[in-house]
Amino acid sequence: MESEELLGNLGQEENGVPKKEKKSPLISLEKDLTFYADSIKEVAVEIMMEGISLHPIFIAHQHEVSIGEVILNKADLNTDWTIQASTLEEFIQKGIIHPDKKEQFLKTYKKPENYMCVFVVVPQGANFVYYPYPKEK
Structure with a gap:
């Protein structure tokens, strides 16, 4: 599958002009993953316990992608990243x-x-990233 299929209509240019470089979006991703951690872990456990998959994968994006199901929508939660749940399969x-x-x-x-x-x-x-769940207190 090509990245264009995953990203929908997202382009590198706007009106034929290359978009300006911005600071790394990964800074806001770390913040959102920490905020979302309990919900993501809950969904991962559910995917495994229900026998859907032993290998849950979560998709973090700021645009539209055509894989998985939305579990945490940035528009609803006033965050920078939307998270979708999927599986290795x-x-x-x-x-x-x-x-x-x-x-x-x-x-x-x-x-x-x-x-x-x-x-x-x-x-x-x-790319794939493995982000640790916060330690239980």
Whole structure:
């Protein structure tokens, strides 16, 4: 699947003029992931307990993507990032992870009880990030 399919109508240019560089969106992502952590963990546990998948994946984006289901909408929560819930199986089905790369992916996949697996989508591309859940107090 091409990034254009995931990102919808998001472009690198506006009216034929390249967009100006902004500060890294990852700063606001860390803030939002910390804020969302309890909700994301709850959904991850639900995905695993209901037998949907042993490998939940969350998509963080600021635009529209066509994978997973919205669980935390930035517009509703007054945050910078929307989070969608998906699974390894859907990533393989949509061609984001090639079936031949499944085992390689699983070797790097961290325990979903301790880390959220986040597929971060930005205009420049997308990548997997493992973000630890805050320690229980």
